[in-house]
Structure formats: structure tokens, C-alpha cells
Amino acid sequence: MKKRRLALAAFFILMTAILSGPAFADTALTLKPAYGPPTSETKLVGSGFFPQEAVDIYFDDEDMILKVTSEEGDFSYTLEVPDDAQPGEHWITAVGRSSTAAKQAKFTVRASWTQFHRVSSHLGRNLLENVLSSSNVPNLAQAWSFATNHHVDSSPAVCGGKVFIGSWDMHVYALNATTGKSLWNRQFNNAIYSSPAVSGTRVYVGCTDNNVYALNTNTGATTWFFSTGGPVYSSPAVSNGAVYIG
Numbered sequence: 001m002k003k004r005r006l007a008l009a010a011f012f013i014l015m016t017a018i019l020s021g022p023a024f025a026d027t028a029l030t031l032k033p034a035y036g037p038p039t040s041e042t043k044l045v046g047s048g049f050f051p052q053e054a055v056d057i058y059f060d061d062e063d064m065i066l067k068v069t070s071e072e073g074d075f076s077y078t079l080e081v082p083d084d085a086q087p088g089e090h091w092i093t094a095v096g097r098s099s100t101a102a103k104q105a106k107f108t109v110r111a112s113w114t115q116f117h118r119v120s121s122h123l124g125r126n127l128l129e130n131v132l133s134s135s136n137v138p139n140l141a142q143a144w145s146f147a148t149n150h151h152v153d154s155s156p157a158v159c160g161g162k163v164f165i166g167s168w169d170m171h172v173y174a175l176n177a178t179t180g181k182s183l184w185n186r187q188f189n190n191a192i193y194s195s196p197a198v199s200g201t202r203v204y205v206g207c208t209d210n211n212v213y214a215l216n217t218n219t220g221a222t223t224w225f226f227s228t229g230g231p232v233y234s235s236p237a238v239s240n241g242a243v244y245i246g
Contacts, residue, residue: 029094029103035160037111038083038128044092049073050099058093059085059107069096084130085109112159115197116235120244144180148173150191154205155235159198162217164205166192172205172213174220186220188213195235197243204243206232212245 027048117124150168163175168191174183194206208231214223234246
């Protein structure tokens with residue numbers, strides 16, 4: 001009930017500010033980064049509020065903290081995303097108590113699975129999981145499927161709203177994680193058994209053509225490759241700027 005009252009209060013103040021005209025047209029709120037998993041941090045920078053004004057910071061309908069602006073009406077704050085924030089779009093709202101100025105910015109919760117068994121130690125555990133449980137797993141339904149031209153032994157990596165997968169058809173595919181639509185594919189000279197690993201703007205994958213490849217996550221273009229002494233079946237582990245592969 002308390003959260004509902006806070007949500008209604010924040011909504012009322014926000015609408016009042018919007019309807020009040022151009023008085024607070026310069027009010028701004030930016031986030032960096034604007035996406036991440038639960039418990040990650042995002043830096044908020046607000047401007048255009050009254051000098052030394054108390055500003056409530058909300059994550060959805062939860063009042064997270066009260067900040068006081070500078071003499072210029074600015075503030076900054078590093079917010080930790082709540083551990084129960086589920087994947088999808090959420091709103092961070094800054095509401096000035098004196099000015100009634102309000103601004104919102106969208107934060108997208110994404111719980112990525114960037115490499116085989118999720119972490120470089122290959123534990124296969126996601127300690128940030130807050131959706132699936134033994135009670136609702138039986139109710140899962142297929143959202144989409146994507147057909148390659150041969151078997152798929154590789155397990156997918158999920159990062160930045162994309163799914164990366166290799167196939168015996170000699171391709172690595174990047175798919176839209178929500179729709180399954182192909183974003184790009186890259187053909188090699190032999191089959192891909194390796195599971196991709198993603199770090200930053202690179203996706204790493206081994207190939208049975210005796211090479212390890214680093215591809216651009218947005219285009220599939222080769223950034224670099226490394227020749228081994230034989231076919232690569234294992235999946236890369238990425239940690240501290242290094243790629244480990246057998």
C-alpha cells in the first residue's frame with residue numbers, strides 16, 4: 001500500500017510538472033549505462049532543478065533516496081538496481097519537492113549469459129535469477145525458434161539483446177533475443193561446435209578450421225583470428241581481457 005501511495009504521488013507530481021508548461025523545459029535526467037542486470041549500478045545525472053532543492057529518486061514506484069541539488073540545480077547519484085528488478089523496461093524518476101519539476105529515464109534490466117556456463121569458471125549458475133523457480137518452470141512456453149541448415153551443438157550466449165550461436169552449417173548467427181529474427185550471420189570454412197563468448201563489442205568462437213575468431217558483435221566482421229594446431233571444439237572462457245581456449 002505504501003508503494004502504491006508513493007507511485008500515485010510521483011505520478012501526480014510528474015503530470016503536474018508536464019502540464020505546467022515550459023517552466024522546466026531544461027530539466028534533464030540521464031543514465032549511464034541505461035541497461036544492466038539486477039544489482040548493477042547506473043550513474044544518474046540530473047539538471048534544471050531549483051538550487052539546493054530536495055529531489056526524490058524513484059526506481060519504478062520505490063522511493064530510493066533523497067538528493068539535494070547544487071547551487072546550479074544539478075545532482076548526480078550512483079543507483080544500484082534492486083535485486084528483484086525483473087528483465088524488461090523500468091523507469092527512474094527524479095521529482096523536485098519545491099519546484100515539482102520531474103524527469104524520467106528508461107532503464108532496461110538485462111540478465112546476460114555471456115559465455116558457456118555463464119562465467120569464466122564455467123559454474124553454470126546465475127545468482128541474479130529472479131524470474132524462474134521450480135513453481136513456474138513447468139509453465140514455460142516457446143517464444144520463437146530459428147532454423148539453421150545443420151545440427152547445433154553450440155550453446156547460446158545472450159548479451160545486449162542478442163543471441164549468438166554456432167552451427168555445423170559453418171555459420172555463427174546473431175539473433176534478436178526477443179523475436180528470434182536474424183541480425184547477421186558469418187560463414188566459415190568448417191563446422192562450429194564451440195559455444196560463443198561475448199565481452200564488450202567482441203564475440204569469440206572456435207572453429208574446426210583450426211582457428212579462434214573474434215567477431216564484431218554488431219556486424220560479424222572479423223576483428224582478429226588465432227591459428228591453433230588443430231580443430232577447436234572447446235568454448236572460450238573470457239576473463240580480465242584474455243581469451244582462454246583449448
